[in-house]
Amino acid sequence: MMKTNRIRRVAILLALLCCVVGLAGCHGSSDTTAFEAPETWDASKSYKLTFWAKNDTNKTQTKIYEKAIADFETLYPNIDVTMKLYTDYGKIYNDVITNIATNTTPNVCITYPDHIATYLTGENVVVPLDDLMANERYGLGGSELAFDGPTQDEIVPEFLQECVLANSHYALPYMRSTEVCYINKTFVEKLGYKLPDVLTWDFIWEVSEAATKKNADGTYAVNGQQVMIPFIYKSTDNMMIQMLRQCGGGYSTDTGEIEIFNDDTRSILKTTASHAQTGAFSTFKISGYPANFLNAGQCIFAIDSSAGSTWMGSDAPLVDIAEDKLVQFETAVRMVPQYDTAQPKMISQGPSVCVFNKEDPDEVMASWLFAQYLLTNEVQCAYAQTEGYVPVTTKAHESDEYQAYLDAAGTDNDLHYQVKIDATKVLLENAENTFTTPVFNGSTSLRDAAGQLVENTTKSSRRKEKIDDAYLDALFDDVSALYHLDQIGGTMAIGDKAALGPLPRASIILIVCLVVAWIGIGAVALRDKLRSRQT
Amino acid sequence: MRTNLFSKLPATAFSVLLALSLGACGGSSEPAATEDTSAQTTEATEAADAATTTDAGTTAETTSTAADATAMTYADYAAAAVDDPVTIEAYVQGKQAWWENKASLYLQDKDGGYFAFETACTEDDYAKLTDGIKVKVSGYKGNFNGEDEVIDGSFVIEDDGDTYVAEAVDVTDKLGSDELVNYMNQKVAFTGLTVAASEDPDGNEVAFLYNYDGSGSQGDDLYFNVSDGTNTYSFTVESYLCDKDSDAYKAVEALKVGDTVDLEGFLYWYEGANPHITKVTVK
Numbered sequence: 001m002m003k004t005n006r007i008r009r010v011a012i013l014l015a016l017l018c019c020v021v022g023l024a025g026c027h028g029s030s031d032t033t034a035f036e037a038p039e040t041w042d043a044s045k046s047y048k049l050t051f052w053a054k055n056d057t058n059k060t061q062t063k064i065y066e067k068a069i070a071d072f073e074t075l076y077p078n079i080d081v082t083m084k085l086y087t088d089y090g091k092i093y094n095d096v097i098t099n100i101a102t103n104t105t106p107n108v109c110i111t112y113p114d115h116i117a118t119y120l121t122g123e124n125v126v127v128p129l130d131d132l133m134a135n136e137r138y139g140l141g142g143s144e145l146a147f148d149g150p151t152q153d154e155i156v157p158e159f160l161q162e163c164v165l166a167n168s169h170y171a172l173p174y175m176r177s178t179e180v181c182y183i184n185k186t187f188v189e190k191l192g193y194k195l196p197d198v199l200t201w202d203f204i205w206e207v208s209e210a211a212t213k214k215n216a217d218g219t220y221a222v223n224g225q226q227v228m229i230p231f232i233y234k235s236t237d238n239m240m241i242q243m244l245r246q247c248g249g250g251y252s253t254d255t256g257e258i259e260i261f262n263d264d265t266r267s268i269l270k271t272t273a274s275h276a277q278t279g280a281f282s283t284f285k286i287s288g289y290p291a292n293f294l295n296a297g298q299c300i301f302a303i304d305s306s307a308g309s310t311w312m313g314s315d316a317p318l319v320d321i322a323e324d325k326l327v328q329f330e331t332a333v334r335m336v337p338q339y340d341t342a343q344p345k346m347i348s349q350g351p352s353v354c355v356f357n358k359e360d361p362d363e364v365m366a367s368w369l370f371a372q373y374l375l376t377n378e379v380q381c382a383y384a385q386t387e388g389y390v391p392v393t394t395k396a397h398e399s400d401e402y403q404a405y406l407d408a409a410g411t412d413n414d415l416h417y418q419v420k421i422d423a424t425k426v427l428l429e430n431a432e433n434t435f436t437t438p439v440f441n442g443s444t445s446l447r448d449a450a451g452q453l454v455e456n457t458t459k460s461s462r463r464k465e466k467i468d469d470a471y472l473d474a475l476f477d478d479v480s481a482l483y484h485l486d487q488i489g490g491t492m493a494i495g496d497k498a499a500l501g502p503l504p505r506a507s508i509i510l511i512v513c514l515v516v517a518w519i520g521i522g523a524v525a526l527r528d529k530l531r532s533r534q535t
Numbered sequence: 536m537r538t539n540l541f542s543k544l545p546a547t548a549f550s551v552l553l554a555l556s557l558g559a560c561g562g563s564s565e566p567a568a569t570e571d572t573s574a575q576t577t578e579a580t581e582a583a584d585a586a587t588t589t590d591a592g593t594t595a596e597t598t599s600t601a602a603d604a605t606a607m608t609y610a611d612y613a614a615a616a617v618d619d620p621v622t623i624e625a626y627v628q629g630k631q632a633w634w635e636n637k638a639s640l641y642l643q644d645k646d647g648g649y650f651a652f653e654t655a656c657t658e659d660d661y662a663k664l665t666d667g668i669k670v671k672v673s674g675y676k677g678n679f680n681g682e683d684e685v686i687d688g689s690f691v692i693e694d695d696g697d698t699y700v701a702e703a704v705d706v707t708d709k710l711g712s713d714e715l716v717n718y719m720n721q722k723v724a725f726t727g728l729t730v731a732a733s734e735d736p737d738g739n740e741v742a743f744l745y746n747y748d749g750s751g752s753q754g755d756d757l758y759f760n761v762s763d764g765t766n767t768y769s770f771t772v773e774s775y776l777c778d779k780d781s782d783a784y785k786a787v788e789a790l791k792v793g794d795t796v797d798l799e800g801f802l803y804w805y806e807g808a809n810p811h812i813t814k815v816t817v818k
Contacts, residue, residue: 059736059750087751288680292806321806459687462618463675 035127037135038361041144047366049081049107052092054351060386068379072370075146079366089115089351100125105356107367113162113439114447116170116354121441127355128168132368140372149372154395162436163352171352172371173392175383177307178346178427178434179238179336182290182419184300186329187211187222198344199337201243204231204301205271208280211300223327227298231281232290234304236458237451238347243268244450245347245435246339251450256440258485260450261476269453269472273461285455286462292320297327303336305349306388306423313419333422335430348427348434350389377401385415388423390431397428442488449483601673601691609646613683615676621685622673625649626699628722629801629813632775633661639775641720641801642670643701648720648802652677654688667698682804683719703799711766715808723802723810727818728761730794742790754779757787761796770798773811786815794818 051069055061062085069081084106086092093115099105100122111119119126133152137144141151152160159173181199188195191210196203208230213221220228233239240260244251249264275281284290290302291311302312311318313331338344353374355367373379380391381402396402406428409421427434437443456475461467480486606624607615615621625642632639638656642649651672656664664670674688703724709715710725732740735749743759745751747769757772777783783800790796800812 055750059748062750087755286677286679288678292680325806459618459675463620 033359034124035357035361035364037131037138038365041138041365042362043076043078045078045362047079047363049079049363049367049370051081051083051108051370052086052095052106053083053110054086054089054092058386061383064379064382064386067382068374071378072147072373075373076366076369079370081370093118107356107358107363108371109354109356110174110351111171111354113165113171113352113436114444116352117165117439117441117443119354120165120170124357126170127357127364127368128170129163129172129355129368130169132355132365133169138365138369145369145372147373147376150375150393150395154393155375156392156394156431158348158431158434159392162348165439171354172375174351174353174374175380175389176348176350176392176427176434177305177387177389178348178430179235179242179303180306180309180388180423180426181334181336182294182302182304182309182312182423183332183334184294184297184329185332187297187300188332191222195332195334196341197334198341199334200341201271201337201339204337205275205280207300208275209278212278212280222300223297225296225298227293227296229279229282229287229293229299231275231301232284232287232293232299232303233281233454234284234290234302234308235451236283236285236454237447238349239303240265240268240450240454241437241447242336242345242347243339246345252438252440252443252446254438254440256438256442256488258446258480258488260446260453260485261480265453266469266472269457269475270467272454273457273467276458276461277464279462281458282462283455283458286458289320291316294331295319295327296321296325297329306390306427307350309333309388309420309423310417312423313417315413315417316419317414317417331419333419333426335426344430344433346426346430346434348431348436350392381405384424388420390424390427440488442485445483446485446488449479449485452479452482601671601689604671604673606671609644612649612676613647617676617678619676620673621676622671623649623685624669624671624693626701627664627666627668627670628701629666629776630661630664631773631811633658638664640664640670640672641722642672643721644699648718648722650682650684650720650801650803651688651690652679652684652686654685654690656690660692663692663694667700669693669695669697669699680804681806706802707763710763710768710808715802716804718802719804721802723800725761725798725810728763728796728798730790730792730796731760731762731767732792733758733760740792742792742794743787753788757784759787759790761798768808770800770810770812771803773803776801776811777813783813783815786817787812790815790817 053065055065065083065085069083073079073081089112092109092111096105096109096111096115096119100119105125116126132138133140135142140155141149155173156176159176160169163169163171163173181204183195185195188207191207193203193207211220211222211228211230215221215224219226222228241251243249244260244264247264249268250259250262252259272281287293290299290304291308293299294302294312295314295316304312310316311320314326314328319326335344336346353371355364355371358364358367375393377393377396377399380393380396381399383389384391384396384402385405391397391402405416406421406425408416410416410418437447453475456479457467460471465471601622604622606622609623612621612623623642625644627640628643629641630638631641633656636655636657637653638651638661639653640651642651649672651674654672654674670690670692672685672688672690674685677684677686701722703722704718705724705726706715706718707725707727709718730742733742733744733749735741735744743757745753745755745757747758754774756774758769760767760769762768772784772787774784795818797816797818798810798812799814800810803809803811
């Protein structure tokens, strides 16, 4: 009898052990243990890395990436980097999300902090970089690096700070741009105005209204054409975000409490609507690409990214309108309009680079080396020159190569196109005046909502609807519902999992099986105990 | 024996349950099918968002339903100003895309062509939109970089047996003239044109490009140049209208510089004529 009991107990213990092993195995199938930097990196092993990037439909950028990989592989022959190129960040985001579930994320990825915030809803998916950055041998400026990378002090602090989520650096900045105002200075002066060094909103509205004056034949007085939209904004989400920041209006808290539906927003929308109604203002989504209107002499103020500068102006290297429609004018570049010219504020935007966690810490170290390599002067200077981007390191800013590039502004209408370098300088000279919006689960929706407010109000105004508080009340309700902002409300800080949706069926089966197994084990154990007492 | 059997049953049952548990949580270590899966993910997310859009009925969106409105003539539509409310009755000639519960449609009646951009449309209704079927669309007149559109619209299918599939009108002799704009959004044909060289990013002369500057890959829009002997024009195979598996897409990929071609498509407008080609015949 004793022998039978022992066998039963062994059977139960084995079942219990299986449970524990099962749970551990299940955990490991979807999560990776937290990354810890190895004491030494095994450079004798071979590593295969995947790198996902975006190329702005620009072959030159593709070639720069290819050269960077080739140069890196020469320095580290044991590391093989395979690049996958995308044409938009949304697709990268979708693919990363898809691959998190199967532990098949890339090693290194060009991305945005908003996206990283979502990636962080999985445990140990993205590697926090603080320890790696500080690593004396393989960190920023480390002694064992095979390349001349920047030290932490040589990364523009504002740009590096944008990569901090939940008190850790989860990315390195890769490139930065801002929005700038591209101006037909010839028309501004024709209308009797002198272009100030810093635009104000009052100035831009006043000149835009003046430009809506028509001749008796219906053409516009300033250009003699049938079409004139004096002020066109490309990204109306940025428009609302910057205006709110400049006037001290609420947008959101750091933890995701929504503040955008406030009186400052109402005031901005009413002002915008009044100028949309007169035809002084429109948006890209409503009317089309600002560059096309600017270059055709049908727009005076076109606000777009500094990274879109090669499309702007009479002599732009990239033009999307027929040659006979191009109008000759002097193009000026200014920072976006301000409420307070003494304290300018402008948005900082641009891609960052993050490192994904893997089972092998040495593989992560190899990924980290490649991510760092993207911040070397060779890569930074070359990539920044493809558009109106700014390198993210002061090391690159101060390099002879980059200074020579800036000094050559206007010497040709290609690499050294004056408007492109002027747009770049706006950010170079104002890094300390840049800001970004808080990143949290749902911050992308809030950004979309900010733009939607402007788009809807502009459309309604053009359609002669009355833009009053009743209209704005309804608009706020609609937009809040559309983007589920009422479900965010400060509960979506990074790391929360509230937005992950219902459990998958496989998970439900797993949980039910485990519960039944545990109940059964408990019942058998109890029965045996009772029997042993009876005997 | 019976006692032994019963004593083994619990352990056996639990083992089976645990095996099931492990099976349920087992994840594939193979890379996910990124392209296809992401497309599905995007579609599902966008569809959900669009459903919300429709329910919320955002303030600036359509203020009248197509079913209630009286259709205007093509002449009245053409004369309407941008931002005016418009209602048209026309026949489906081509479907460009469906996403976020919105569809972009090429429509035509006997007098002219229309492009309904992102008109509200369920996926079920989209499937019902066969060539020639009559619809009534209400929205606002828009103009995007030269292209006249009906925007922020909704539609009803008028399935009364009245159908119309337009014949492509040959506008070859209108190329380069101011008259061509009168055929905007219509089904048009171009005959006897010669494929002219495009330059790829490496400076090579090629018959077509993926994306306008050759930066794309198969699946992206195709751009190719054709000449009428006097001028050269840029034509497009819009990948949403004719995807990489379509005959038109494959035919353009097979073009050679110097080929003589007859082409059919819709006369889209982007800062000038930008035909969206749907049929290619190499002579």
